[in-house]
Amino acid sequence: MQVNSRMIAAILAATTTGFQYQLAAQPAASLQLEEVIVTAQKREQSFNEVGIAVTALSGDEIKALRLNQPVDIAAQTPNLRINNVVANSIPNVTIRGIGLNDYATNNNPAAGIYIDEVYLVSPAMLSFQMHDLARVEVLKGPQGTLFGRNTTAGAVNFIANRPTEEFAAGVTLEYGRYEQASGQGFVSGELMPGLAGRLSVQRIRQSEGHQTNRVTGEDVGRVASTAWRALLQWQPAESLDILLNLHGGKDDSDIHLVKIDNPFSAEDDGDRDVFRSGASVATRQQIDSEGFSLTANWAFADALSLTSISAWEELDRFHVEDRDATSLVQLDGYFDNAVEQFSQELRLTYLGDELVWIAGAFYGNDEVETRDRFDAGDLLPLLGLDGFESLGNEYRQESDSIALFLHTEWQATPEWRLTAGLRYTDEEKTFADAFTYLIGGGFEAPLFPSVRNEYSTDDVSGKFGVDYTGIEDTLLYASISRGFKSGGFQGQLTFNPADLQPFQEENLLAYEAGAKLTLLDGSMQLNAAIFFYDYEDMQFYGGIFDSPVGTLFGIANVGDSEVTGGEIELAWRPAQGLDLRLGMGLLDTEITNSVVGGVAEGSELPNSPELNLNGVLRYQWPLSSGLYADAMVDFNYQDDMTFDIVRQPQEAREDSYWLWNARAGIGAASGAWTLSLWGKNLSDERYRTQVLFSSVGFGESWGMPRTYGVSLDLSI
Numbered sequence: 001m002q003v004n005s006r007m008i009a010a011i012l013a014a015t016t017t018g019f020q021y022q023l024a025a026q027p028a029a030s031l032q033l034e035e036v037i038v039t040a041q042k043r044e045q046s047f048n049e050v051g052i053a054v055t056a057l058s059g060d061e062i063k064a065l066r067l068n069q070p071v072d073i074a075a076q077t078p079n080l081r082i083n084n085v086v087a088n089s090i091p092n093v094t095i096r097g098i099g100l101n102d103y104a105t106n107n108n109p110a111a112g113i114y115i116d117e118v119y120l121v122s123p124a125m126l127s128f129q130m131h132d133l134a135r136v137e138v139l140k141g142p143q144g145t146l147f148g149r150n151t152t153a154g155a156v157n158f159i160a161n162r163p164t165e166e167f168a169a170g171v172t173l174e175y176g177r178y179e180q181a182s183g184q185g186f187v188s189g190e191l192m193p194g195l196a197g198r199l200s201v202q203r204i205r206q207s208e209g210h211q212t213n214r215v216t217g218e219d220v221g222r223v224a225s226t227a228w229r230a231l232l233q234w235q236p237a238e239s240l241d242i243l244l245n246l247h248g249g250k251d252d253s254d255i256h257l258v259k260i261d262n263p264f265s266a267e268d269d270g271d272r273d274v275f276r277s278g279a280s281v282a283t284r285q286q287i288d289s290e291g292f293s294l295t296a297n298w299a300f301a302d303a304l305s306l307t308s309i310s311a312w313e314e315l316d317r318f319h320v321e322d323r324d325a326t327s328l329v330q331l332d333g334y335f336d337n338a339v340e341q342f343s344q345e346l347r348l349t350y351l352g353d354e355l356v357w358i359a360g361a362f363y364g365n366d367e368v369e370t371r372d373r374f375d376a377g378d379l380l381p382l383l384g385l386d387g388f389e390s391l392g393n394e395y396r397q398e399s400d401s402i403a404l405f406l407h408t409e410w411q412a413t414p415e416w417r418l419t420a421g422l423r424y425t426d427e428e429k430t431f432a433d434a435f436t437y438l439i440g441g442g443f444e445a446p447l448f449p450s451v452r453n454e455y456s457t458d459d460v461s462g463k464f465g466v467d468y469t470g471i472e473d474t475l476l477y478a479s480i481s482r483g484f485k486s487g488g489f490q491g492q493l494t495f496n497p498a499d500l501q502p503f504q505e506e507n508l509l510a511y512e513a514g515a516k517l518t519l520l521d522g523s524m525q526l527n528a529a530i531f532f533y534d535y536e537d538m539q540f541y542g543g544i545f546d547s548p549v550g551t552l553f554g555i556a557n558v559g560d561s562e563v564t565g566g567e568i569e570l571a572w573r574p575a576q577g578l579d580l581r582l583g584m585g586l587l588d589t590e591i592t593n594s595v596v597g598g599v600a601e602g603s604e605l606p607n608s609p610e611l612n613l614n615g616v617l618r619y620q621w622p623l624s625s626g627l628y629a630d631a632m633v634d635f636n637y638q639d640d641m642t643f644d645i646v647r648q649p650q651e652a653r654e655d656s657y658w659l660w661n662a663r664a665g666i667g668a669a670s671g672a673w674t675l676s677l678w679g680k681n682l683s684d685e686r687y688r689t690q691v692l693f694s695s696v697g698f699g700e701s702w703g704m705p706r707t708y709g710v711s712l713d714l715s716i
Contacts, residue, residue, distance in 0.1 A: 167189035366399050369396050561593075
C-alpha cells in the first residue's frame with residue numbers, strides 16, 4: 001500500500017481506535033467529554049482503562065444517525081464493512097479485512113455477533129432491527145478468551161436498554177420519502193418492589209419502492225417489518241439479579257432487484273438506470289424470529305460473582321429473488337431456511353485490587369435446515385440440460401460447540417498491567433441428507449445419493465497483553481493473540497458430491513499496539529491502533545467450482561494472507577455545544593500463498609478498502625430558556641475495493657465514493673420533545689453494495705438513493 005497525499009491529508013485531518021463519546025441532549029456547561037462506560041471485558045469499565053481496540057456507539061448516537069440495522073453501523077466505524085450478500089439480506093461482517101462473504105445459512109460469521117451476550121450462529125439472523133439500544137460495541141481482532149464463541153475477525157455487541165425503577169416512556173414517529181412511515185416506543189418502570197419491566201416495539205412501513213420492475217411496471221423496495229422486546233428484571237436479594245429477555249420480529253419486505261448485463265437477453269441493453277431492472281417473479285422475503293434469554297448474576301462472596309446466560313433462538317426464512325433480472329425464467333431463486341439454536345454460558349468472576357480473573361464455560365447447539373430451488377426453464381436447455389425446469393439443493397446440519405476460557409489481569413505495579421487469556425474449543429458438525437436435485441416433467445430426481453459427512457476439531461487459542469498508564473491521561477497497550485474459526489460445510493448448490501467434504505478451520509495470529517489519550521483538559525479523546533495479522537488456511541467464499549451450468553460458488557481454504565493496518569479516531573468538543581468526531585481506517589491486505597486455482601497470490605482480500613473515513617459534526621445552541629436548536633452533518637468515505645478476487649474480475653471492483661447525511665431540529669430543553677428534519681445520501685451517490693457472479697453474469701446490488709424525512713421524539 002502506498003501512502004499517497006490523500007492518505008496523508010486524511011491522517012492530518014482525522015487523528016485515533018475505538019472510542020465513543022455521548023452526543024449530549026443539550027449543550028453542556030463544561031467542555032469535558034462524558035466518561036464512556038463499556039463492557040468489552042465482561043464488566044463495566046471506563047473506556048480509557050480497556051487495552052482493546054473498541055468503537056462504541058451510544059443509543060443516542062444510533063437514533064440521531066438513523067442507524068436502523070446492523071449493516072448501518074459500519075458507516076461510523078473505521079475498518080468495519082457490513083454489506084448484504086444477497087440484495088438486501090444476509091449481512092456479511094468484515095472487520096479489518098476478515099470476513100466470510102457467504103449467503104448460505106449454515107456457516108458462522110467470521111465476526112461474532114452478540115445481542116445481550118447471546119451469540120447468533122447464522123448470517124441469516126443478522127438483519128434484525130436496532131431499537132431501544134443502550135449502545136453497540138465493536139471489538140476488533142480475535143476474541144475468544146472472554147466470549148462464548150471463537151472468532152477471527154472480532155465481535156459486535158448489541159446491548160439493549162435495561163428496565164428502570166422510575167417510570168419512563170418514549171415514542172419516535174417518522175415519515176420520509178417513498179412513503180416511509182415508522183414508529184417505535186418504549187415503556188419502563190417498576191412493577192412491584194424488586195421487579196421492573198421494559199417493553200419496546202418498532203414498526204417500519206414503506207409503501208413505495210425506490211426500484212422499478214420493467215417487466216411488470218411495479219415499484220420494488222417496499223418495507224414491512226416489526227420487532228419487539230420485553231424485559232423483566234428481578235432482584236430477589238441484594239446479591240442476586242435476574243433478567244428475562246423475550247423478543248421477536250417479523251419482516252415481509254420486498255427483496256431488492258439486482259442489476260445485470262445478461263448475455264442471454266437484450267432486455268437490459270442500454271438501460272443505465274441502476275434502479276430499473278427486471279423480474280418475472282414477485283421478489284420478497286418472509287422472516288419470522290423469536291427467542292429468549294435468561295441472565296442471572298449472583299454475587300455470592302466478596303469480589304466473587306457467578307453469571308449464567310441461557311438462551312434459545314429460532315428463525316424461519318423464505319426468500320424469493322430473480323437473479324437473471326429478465327422476464328425469462330433463467331435463475332429465479334427460492335430459499336427456504338430454518339435455524340434453531342440453544343446456548344448456555346457460565347462465568348465465574350473475581351475482581352480483586354491487583355488481580356482479576358474470569359473463568360467461563362460455553363455450550364452451544366444449533367440446527368439448520370435448508371431447501372433452495374432455482375427455476376431455470378429458459379436457461380437449462382441452453383446448457384444441455386433439456387427437459388428440466390428447476391434445480392436446487394437440500395441439506396440438514398447440526399453443530400455442537402463446547403469451550404472453556406480463562407481471562408486474567410494482574411496489576412503488577414501502579415503503571416503496568418498484564419493480561420493473559422486461554423481458550424479450549426471443541427466443535428462437531430454433522431452435514432446430512434445433502435443432495436442436489438433436478439425437476440422436470442413434474443418429477444424431482446436427485447443428481448446423486450444423499451450425502452452425510454461429519455467434521456470435528458479442537459483447538460487451543462489465547463492472548464497476552466500489556467498496558468502502561470505511567471503517562472498522565474494516557475493508556476498505551478500491546479498484545480499478541482491467536483484467533484480460531486472452525487471449519488464446516490458449504491451450503492450452496494453443487495453437481496459434485498466431493499464438494500460437500502468439509503473445509504477446515506482457519507487461524508489468525510494478531511499483533512497489535514495502541515494508545516488512548518485524553519487531551520486539552522478532557523475536551524479531546526484521541527485513540528490509535530496499529531496491527532499485523534498472519535492469516536493461515538483462510539476460509540474463502542467465491543466462484544471456485546465449475547459445473548454444467550457454469551461457475552458455482554462455494555467455500556474452501558484458499559491459502560494464507562497478511563493484513564497490515566491501523567485506525568485513528570478523534571472526539572473533540574472545541575466549544576460549548578460543538579462536538580466533532582473523526583475516524584480513519586487503513587488496510588493493506590495480500591494473499592501470500594494460494595492453493596486454489598483462480599485465486600492469485602498478491603491479490604487483496606475482498607471488502608477491504610485501503611482507506612476509509614468517517615465523521616460527525618454536531619452543534620447545539622439555545623434558542624430560549626426552554627428551547628434549543630440542533631444541526632448535525634455526518635459522512636463516510638470508502639476507497640476503491642473488490643467484492644470478488646477469483647480470477648480478479650474487473651466487474652467486481654468498486655470505485656471510491658463519499659456518502660453525506662444531515663439532520664437539523666429544535667427541541668425542548670427539558671427533553672420532552674424534539675422535531676427534526678433529516679436527509680441521507682444527500683449527494684444522491686450511486687454506489688454498489690455487492691457484486692455476485694452467477695451463470696447469467698455479474699449481479700449488482702446498489703445502495704439507496706437520496707432519502708429525507710421528518711422525525712418527532714416524545715418522552716416522559
